[in-house]
Amino acid sequence: xxxxxxxxxxxxxxxxxxxxxxxxxxxxxxxxxxxxxxxxxxxxxxxxxxxxxxxxxxxxxxxxxxxxxxxxxxxxxxxxxxxxxxxxxxxxxxxxxxxxxxxxxxxxxxxxxxxxxxxxxxxxxxxxxxxxxxxxxxxxxxxxxxxxxxxxxxxxxxx
Amino acid sequence: xxxxxxxxxxxxxxxxxxxxxxxxxxxxxxxxxxxxxxxxxxxxxxxxxxxxxxxxxxxxxxxxxxxxxxxxxxxxxxxxxxxxxxxxxxxxxxxxxxxxxxxxxxxxxxxxxxxxxxxxxxxxxxxxxxxxxxxxxxxxxxxxxxxxxxxxxxxxxxxxxxxxxxxxxxxxxxxxxxxxxxxxxxxxxxxxxxxxxxxxxxxxxxxxxxxxxxxxxxxxxxxxxxxxxxxxxxxxxxxxxxxxxxxxxxxxxxxxxxxxxxxxxxxxxxxxxxxxxxxxxxxxxxxxxxxxxxxxxxxxxxxxxxxxxxxxxxxxxxxxxxxxxxxxxxxxxxxxxxxxxxxxxxxxxxxxxxxxxxxxxxxxxxxxxxxxxxxxxxxxxxxxxxxxxxxxxxxxxxxxxxxxxxxxxxxxxxxxxxxxxxxxxxxxxxxxxxxxxxxxxxxxxxxxxxxxxxxxxxxxxxxxxxxxxxxxxxxxxxxxxxxxxxxxxxxxxxxxxxxxxxxxxxxxxxxxxxxxxxxxxxxxxxxxxxxxxxxxxxxxxxxxxxxxxxxxxxxxxxxxxxxxxxxxxxxxxxxxxxxxxxxxxxxxxxxxxxxxxxxxxxxxxxxxxxxxxxxxxxxxxxx
Numbered sequence: 216x217x218x219x220x221x222x223x224x225x226x227x228x229x230x231x232x233x234x235x236x237x238x239x240x241x242x243x244x245x246x247x248x249x250x251x252x253x254x255x256x257x258x259x260x261x262x263x264x265x266x267x268x269x270x271x272x273x274x275x276x277x278x279x280x281x282x283x284x285x286x287x288x289x290x291x292x293x294x295x296x297x298x299x300x301x302x303x304x305x306x307x308x309x310x311x312x313x314x315x316x317x318x319x320x321x322x323x324x325x326x327x328x329x330x331x332x333x334x335x336x337x338x339x340x341x342x343x344x345x346x347x348x349x350x351x352x353x354x355x356x357x358x359x360x361x362x363x364x365x366x367x368x369x370x371x372x373x374x
Numbered sequence: 375x376x377x378x379x380x381x382x383x384x385x386x387x388x389x390x391x392x393x394x395x396x397x398x399x400x401x402x403x404x405x406x407x408x409x410x411x412x413x414x415x416x417x418x419x420x421x422x423x424x425x426x427x428x429x430x431x432x433x434x435x436x437x438x439x440x441x442x443x444x445x446x447x448x449x450x451x452x453x454x455x456x457x458x459x460x461x462x463x464x465x466x467x468x469x470x471x472x473x474x475x476x477x478x479x480x481x482x483x484x485x486x487x488x489x490x491x492x493x494x495x496x497x498x499x500x501x502x503x504x505x506x507x508x509x510x511x512x513x514x515x516x517x518x519x520x521x522x523x524x525x526x527x528x529x530x531x532x533x534x535x536x537x538x539x540x541x542x543x544x545x546x547x548x549x550x551x552x553x554x555x556x557x558x559x560x561x562x563x564x565x566x567x568x569x570x571x572x573x574x575x576x577x578x579x580x581x582x583x584x585x586x587x588x589x590x591x592x593x594x595x596x597x598x599x600x601x602x603x604x605x606x607x608x609x610x611x612x613x614x615x616x617x618x619x620x621x622x623x624x625x626x627x628x629x630x631x632x633x634x635x636x637x638x639x640x641x642x643x644x645x646x647x648x649x650x651x652x653x654x655x656x657x658x659x660x661x662x663x664x665x666x667x668x669x670x671x672x673x674x675x676x677x678x679x680x681x682x683x684x685x686x687x688x689x690x691x692x693x694x695x696x697x698x699x700x701x702x703x704x705x706x707x708x709x710x711x712x713x714x715x716x717x718x719x720x721x722x723x724x725x726x727x728x729x730x731x732x733x734x735x736x737x738x739x740x741x742x743x744x745x746x747x748x749x750x751x752x753x754x755x756x757x758x759x760x761x762x763x764x765x766x767x768x769x770x771x772x773x774x775x776x777x778x779x780x781x782x783x784x785x786x787x788x789x790x791x792x793x794x795x796x797x798x799x800x801x802x803x804x805x806x807x808x809x810x811x812x813x814x815x816x817x818x819x820x821x822x823x824x825x826x827x828x829x830x831x832x833x834x835x836x837x838x839x840x841x842x843x844x845x846x847x848x849x850x851x852x853x854x855x856x857x858x859x860x861x862x863x864x865x866x867x868x869x870x871x872x873x874x875x876x877x878x879x880x881x882x883x884x885x886x887x888x889x890x891x892x893x894x895x896x897x898x899x900x901x902x903x904x905x906x907x908x909x910x911x912x913x914x915x916x917x918x919x920x921x922x923x924x925x926x927x928x929x930x931x932x933x934x935x936x937x938x939x940x941x942x943x944x945x946x947x948x949x950x951x952x953x954x955x956x957x958x959x960x961x962x963x964x965x966x967x968x969x970x971x972x973x974x975x976x977x978x979x980x981x982x983x984x985x986x987x988x989x990x991x992x993x994x995x996x997x
Contacts, residue, residue: 241692242675246634269692280694280849282676283634300597300792300825301753303839306977313976316954337678337843338596340636341412342751342823343444343759352637354412360978361985364952 227251227259231266241267245278254285290325290332292370294318294350299338301345306359310346311335313360317367330371377661379654380541384532391533398455400433400477402426405449405521407440407606408638409599413447414466421467422450422474429478439607439642441521443508444760446489449521452477458493461503492522508758508777513739515747516723517763520607525642528649531610537655539726543618544663546729548578551622555725557733559745564590564681564718565791565820566896567744567809570725573715576705577623580713587625587669588709588716589616590686591632591639594678595792596843598823600749601719603761605632605639608723609646613669615722617655618729620667623715628669631686634676643671678793678847682895683708683716685849696849697895718821720749740766744808748819754789754826755781764807771803774826783828787912791820793840793847794900796907797833816907818900832929833912834919838866840904844897855898858889862905869916871932872923879916883909925997931975934997940965942992949979949993968993 230247234240241263248259255278264271278284296311311322314333318326322335341347344356348363355366394401404410404419419435426433441449446463450470453459454477462473465487476484483498490503503509523530531537543551556571577585589612593601605612616628632640647669650656658666672690679685680695687709689695708714724746728736737745744766750773753759757779764773770788774780789797790807796817798805805811809819827836845859865882868874886902893899909916918924925933938949938958943965950958950966957973960966968979975995983993 238692239690242689243673246673246675277692277694280677280696284675298596300789300823300836300839301759303596304754304825304827304831304836309975309977312974313954313978316974316976336635337594337847338598338635339408339412340593340599340602341409341444342597342599342753343761344409344412344447345753347412354408356409356412356414359981360976361952361981364954364978 301342387529387532406437539729563720615725791818832927854892
């Protein structure tokens with residue numbers, strides 16, 4: 216890397232610097248970028264492209280293939296509604312419908328005030344306690360449409 | 375292979391373990407797997423710590439992995455000096471003083487929330503934990519340490535004969551290990567059931583300067599969590615299995631490819647790897663032998679197809695996770711073109727026990743062609759949900775009814791093998807669970823997800839759910855999978871909405887055949903299974919949707935209506951408050967109105983009426 220990209224600074228720049236320049240480092244560095252910045256920015260993709268000598272097109276090709284990567288700034292709180300099989304048969308779909316209605320957004324969107332992100336996930340691995348919802352890092356088990364309403368109300372009040 | 379350093383360490387570990395057993399200090403164990411934490415284990419632990427601090431009792435609180443019966447969580451075990459560990463179930467923070475109080479004050483063992491004890495024989499009328507109906511029929515080999523040891527302490531693993539399998543493997547040498555694994559009859563636990571020894575032998579035979587070992591922990595099957603539980607509860611078993619596999623095939627580098635959705639498992643694994651390195655069991659010249667091995671954790675980025683070996687390899691190489699044609703199989707040409715063995719977490723977790731106790735011993739469990747034990751995540755509408763381990767060949771009935779306690783509403787079906795598997799009806803309940811019998815019936819063993827559904831679950835909706843899942847996860851390489859699954863979902867949606875015709879069902883079957891035969895990898899080849907098996911065994915339910923426009927399980931949104939029974943409604947207004955769309959209106963103390971055009975059928979009103987309102991049954995859902 217001859218010229219440091221101004222977009223990549225701090226922790227991410229250090230991680231880029233530490234790269235050996237192997238193609239195999241692409242996904243870990245994208246994960247790192249998202250962990251640091253919350254989403255994948257075009258400037259970051261450019262910086263990675265220069266460091267790993269992989270075209271930006273190719274990087275977008277890889278990044279969009281995987282569900283983990285996002286290209287918009289995240290909301291302050293992240294709601295994941297699990298729709299694994301066990302959650303589905305125990306009413307996860309209705310919990311999603313209620314949440315959607317209550318927040319006024321669809322999955323993959325952020326509320327206009329930037330407070331909540333809504334995501335449907337395939338499985339959080341707590342199937343025995345289905346249905347499961349995760350609010351940021353906290354998991355809620357044996358959810359119901361009433362419990363999710365309560366949690367959302369409480370969260371909005373706390374803000 | 376005898377290593378003085380390891381022997382020394384083990385002696386210290388065993389002494390430490392005995393010291394713990396004889397300790398004058400009370401021990402509190404909290405089941406803190408992801409599932410336990412979701413059930414509130416952290417809050418329970420905090421309450422216990424606060425209670426003990428207030429009482430001035432110096433107790434040790436240990437976080438352990440999941441012991442299996444998730445329906446009992448949060449689980450809290452108490453061990454007082456000189457007494458066996460006693461387990462308490464469904465412990466909320468408010469229950470903690472009532473349980474710990476009598477122990478601290480020297481009273482009788484409290485009986486409320488009591489699950490069982492971990493000692494021998496009968497104890498004041500308290501059952502043994504492992505004699506509980508859910509646990510008694512199980513044979514715990516892979517799960518033997520889960521929930522009992524502190525997963526972050528390598529010494530506890532060592533004290534329970536940990537890494538003896540590796541010592542044995544280094545002593546036997548690669549050929550000896552292959553022989554032992556062959557004798558055990560171990561087959562891949564990821565789903566396909568390929569003989570493990572053959573995969574290893576193929577890789578070993580290749581002429582190469584570098585070989586790789588990959589542990590596949592990309593457990594993406596929705597409804598399955600065996601691998602997560604094993605890594606969270608006993609990470610060293612998996613790592614020991616990796617060391618044995620690597621020394622056998624001659625790999626010096628290994629990867630654990632694990633889902634990023636499992637943060638706790640990743641953390642436990644990282645700790646375990648660090649401890650392993652400190653103990654000299656990872657790196658150059660392990661245990662003084664000429665075997666060197668190092669390993670790296672690769673976090674998956676959320677793609678179900680990466681559970682397929684060639685897609686997984688592509689992902690590690692930093693590319694889109696798309697499968698390629700096989701042959702060449704990865705054992706011949708895999709990661710970076712080098713011979714690579716990819717084994718499932720459970721396969722690797724089983725290996726140390728086979729080495730430790732012998733292949734013959736392991737082959738003593740199971741059936742002729744399916745040897746040993748298998749873990750399953752038993753979930754859905756069964757009474758006792760959780761992680762179980764049973765000998766292969768056990769009939770489905772025993773698993774669902776004896777271990778799982780049956781269903782509340784009448785049993786309808788069991789889905790084995792997740793989105794790639796099939797749905798089996800009541801007539802198959804006496805089917806032994808093994809690779810061959812499940813495949814014959816149109817399901818598969820898969821990685822071990824068993825989802826039980828009852829009369830309240832619509833079979834068509836479930837087939838639509840699975841097809842919708844595989845359709846979203848299709849990598850897009852093969853047209854039959856990419857486009858075919860989409861059309862299958864559309865047809866199933868039509869059925870669920872009551873818009874389908876009988877000819878659509880034939881189309882669905884035909885299309886399923888095309889997708890099955892025209893896809894490169896197992897994702898596409900097995901994607902039609904849920905639709906085909908349900909069509910085969912539950913055709914009348916499809917017909918009810920198509921001909922009568924009725925959903926017998928009262929599930930499919932467009933075929934059900936919500937209605938308020940005016941004669942029952944007391945007008946308490948609870949439903950008015952929870953309705954997110956304002957579909958319910960009406961003054962207090964008078965029967966309410968429900969505007970069907972505004973209703974999104976979210977069930978909020980139905981639930982609040984049942985649990986919180988005065989009437990209890992004023993709202994009905996009908997089809």
